[in-house]
Amino acid sequence: MTAKKTTPSSSSSKNRRRQNRTAAAADSGNKNISDVAALDGLINQLLNAHGESDDVLQKVCIENIMAFDQQMWLRMASRIDNVNTDEEKDAIADVMSKCMKIIEATLKKAEETIDRSSEQLQRIISAAADQTTMEFDVPLKSDALRRMEAEIKNCTVDEGMLNTTYAWIRKSDEDKMDGMVHILQKFLQVYAAGELNKNKAPLDELLGCSNTDDWPVVFQKLVNEGYGEVAFTKELQQRMEEVVLGLTNGSYAQRVQAEYLKEVEERSKEYFKQV
Structure with a gap:
């Protein structure tokens, strides 16, 4: 014997809809x-x-x-x-x-801050271009980074400019402008290098080198001078703590500098494995 399927009555359905x-x-x-x-x-x-x-x-x-x-x-x-x-x-x-x-x-x-930040950032980016042709040679070479560094010293890199930089990176990425993404990321590296270099310890020689292509040479120089992995790691950890505790939590300045130190840490681990 087959059980019959039951369906809700029309009245019951209306009641539920009314209740809902x-x-x-x-x-x-x-x-x-x-x-x-x-x-x-x-x-x-x-x-x-x-x-x-x-x-x-x-x-x-x-x-x-x-x-x-x-x-x-x-x-x-x-x-x-x-x-x-x-x-x-x-x-x-x-x-x-x-x-x-x-x-x-x-x-x-x-709005005025955004306009000012955009204008200053444009000057910094333009400084990385060939000063004769005003074209960019990507990836940027050491001389372009030095020009960018000199221009940064004439500007105020604050939260507004860093915010604008990340906005430009997102837009450039969406527009498939890989070259501009590279240039903007290099600006952040140059900025972080300048902020983190205290000129008081061997580590600063590496932190102050914004051209990451030169890092292996700097690593080797430090090791040749007796600066080993233990001392390097200890000082790097101290700098990380300074960034975490000394800068406003969640700020762009903290984010950029922390990411730069993280890259230094990762590259140093790779290098010391080979020593």
């Missing part, structure tokens, strides 16, 4: 309530900061700059309409006005 819609509406309502509560919490924080000083307000505003979207401005306007006293209205309106000015100034400064 009700649950979805409840979730949406809870989410909206949660979002409004979060906005109100930030607005209250801004009002408290405003009560302390404009500097404190600016700090809180910039720290939460990504929260200032259309919903935020609408909620502030709604709060103005719904408070009970003119004093409360004036306070929120004043905060709203000051936050607008702070954000506008911050975004303008960010």
Whole structure:
């Protein structure tokens, strides 16, 4: 005897769909309530900061700059309409006005920083080109790296420029511009070499050599002078700790210098195996 397959009744299916819609509406309502509560919490924080000083307000505003979207401005306007006293209205309106000015100034400064970083980075990259033909000989040779190093000394390599460099690398990679990727990576190496070279230990002779093609020669020279793997590894570890502890965690400066030291470490292991 074959068992019959049963199918949900039409009424049962409708009930489940109704329950699902009700649950979805409840979730949406809870989410909206949660979002409004979060906005109100930030607005209250801004009002408290405003009560302390404009500097404190600016700090809180910039720290939460990504929260200032259309919903935020609408909620502030709604709060103005719904408070009970003119004093409360004036306070929120004043905060709203000051936050607008702070954000506008911050975004303008960010745009100026990006423009300045792009201009300086362009000068550094151009320095690596043949100064007669203005064409690039890739991979870059020692003389091109020296010109790049000299130009870096005339610029301010900060987080903005390093951020711009990584953005250019991504774009060049997407556009299959391998030569430009190489040049930009060499800039990062030259920058890291200059930052890490303290001119106080044998290790600095290697760290300060931004042309990685010359590293085997430098390794051999250091070994010939009695600088062995134990001393090398100890000093390299100390430099790594300085980068980790001395630079802002997660910064581009920390990332570039740490990657440079990591490459030194990997190449040194390969070299000392052959000694």
